[in-house]
Amino acid sequence: MQTRGTLIRAAASVFDEFGYSGASITEIINRARVTRGALYFHFASKEDLANGVIDAQAEQVRVEPRELKLQELVDLTVTVARDLSADVVLRAGIRLAVEQGAFMSVRESPYMTWIDMCRRILEEARESHELLPHIVPADTAELVVGSFSGIQLLAQARSGRDDLRERVSTFWNHVLPGIAVPGVLARLDTSAVLPDESGSEPPTN
Amino acid sequence: MQTRGTLIRAAASVFDEFGYSGASITEIINRARVTRGALYFHFASKEDLANGVIDAQAEQVRVEPRELKLQELVDLTVTVARDLSADVVLRAGIRLAVEQGAFMSVRESPYMTWIDMCRRILEEARESHELLPHIVPADTAELVVGSFSGIQLLAQARSGRDDLRERVSTFWNHVLPGIAVPGVLARLDTSAVLPDESGSEPPTN
Numbered sequence: 169m170q171t172r173g174t175l176i177r178a179a180a181s182v183f184d185e186f187g188y189s190g191a192s193i194t195e196i197i198n199r200a201r202v203t204r205g206a207l208y209f210h211f212a213s214k215e216d217l218a219n220g221v222i223d224a225q226a227e228q229v230r231v232e233p234r235e236l237k238l239q240e241l242v243d244l245t246v247t248v249a250r251d252l253s254a255d256v257v258l259r260a261g262i263r264l265a266v267e268q269g270a271f272m273s274v275r276e277s278p279y280m281t282w283i284d285m286c287r288r289i290l291e292e293a294r295e296s297h298e299l300l301p302h303i304v305p306a307d308t309a310e311l312v313v314g315s316f317s318g319i320q321l322l323a324q325a326r327s328g329r330d331d332l333r334e335r336v337s338t339f340w341n342h343v344l345p346g347i348a349v350p351g352v353l354a355r356l357d358t359s360a361v362l363p364d365e366s367g368s369e370p371p372t373n
Numbered sequence: 374m375q376t377r378g379t380l381i382r383a384a385a386s387v388f389d390e391f392g393y394s395g396a397s398i399t400e401i402i403n404r405a406r407v408t409r410g411a412l413y414f415h416f417a418s419k420e421d422l423a424n425g426v427i428d429a430q431a432e433q434v435r436v437e438p439r440e441l442k443l444q445e446l447v448d449l450t451v452t453v454a455r456d457l458s459a460d461v462v463l464r465a466g467i468r469l470a471v472e473q474g475a476f477m478s479v480r481e482s483p484y485m486t487w488i489d490m491c492r493r494i495l496e497e498a499r500e501s502h503e504l505l506p507h508i509v510p511a512d513t514a515e516l517v518v519g520s521f522s523g524i525q526l527l528a529q530a531r532s533g534r535d536d537l538r539e540r541v542s543t544f545w546n547h548v549l550p551g552i553a554v555p556g557v558l559a560r561l562d563t564s565a566v567l568p569d570e571s572g573s574e575p576p577t578n
Contacts, residue, residue, distance in 0.1 A: 265530070266471065266526060278530075279527055279530060279531070307543050308543075308547065310527065310531075310540070310543075311524070311540070311543055311544060311547055313523075313527065314520070314523045314524035314526070314527035314528070314540065315519070315520035315523050315524060315544070316523065317523035317526060317527065318518075318519045318520050318521065318522035318523020318524065318526065319516070319519035319520060319523065321471060321519070321522060321523065322484055322515065322518065322519035322522065323519070325470075325483075325484060326484070326515075335515070335516070335519065338512050338513075338515075338516055339516060339520070341551065342513065342516055342548050342551040342552065343547050343548055343551060344551070345550045345551040346546065346547040346548060346549070346550040346551055347547065
């Protein structure tokens, strides 16, 4: 298990730096400091490694349970925004998703992990009567994931992601009035500060 | 002028296919059927060609004036969604923006043309009292362009862009309630059908 984790992190750092097509197995082996045999014991191919990174990225993200499920959804995006700079597995996962969407033809799952996660939270929000009646959780989940992908790319181009949290806050200020019932809307915190950060100033990245 | 236009289109088709770093001047010359000397008469470098493509993409997009400026903004996104499949210059411009945002370090303008265009429309909407008082046109413009970039990448991954118009319609249904004053909101058409298409069924791509 430890070797597997080491290989995932090494593969993530290579995908993050060179993209899927530019990534070489040799470079991954070098960074992981394992033998080629050890790699192929755990992963059949480069694609298999990419899938390992994609599966691992979502496991990294932990969101505290909240009374309002829509607050959990906001927290999820703020957590990803916070962790992107420090977490190479998360960053590689997003690069694989964006590249695949734009220019590769692999399986479609890099996005699906996030879409499913958002859809489940939105379905819980529906059960808690937080959503306006016309909202379809599956459609809103795709909207959130699609928009977030683009917003973080734009943030990277404009500020090296320094203002990503601010942009996530702007996104929710624009979108929540179209999703949440008024009584819930008034109680949602879109300041992009997480519960475990309260009392301290929000970091800028 | 004709050679310049031919070179822009040839460069766009090469950028669209290979990306910025994979594009070669030789391939651009071959596709344009011009000499190397003719290319360097018009463009100093590959970067200069990329900037030419970026400047050209926005010139392609024409939106009919509308009584409601927010309708013009919706129409602009629907027009880009409609033209992306057919228009290689538009597609190359978006690929250059996305790649640059993610992995290159060129000038930041691929996005800026679109952000400026959206901001100007939103400022007109502000003057026509279409916007809720707290809306800042510059922030909303960045939100629209960032989200659109991501939504079209996700649409490309999920359906080869077949459902891009539907996704653009979903985007506006979510976002307009957070932007428009109620009297304007009720009059906006988010069906993603353009004025010159009315009377006929909306195309699916």
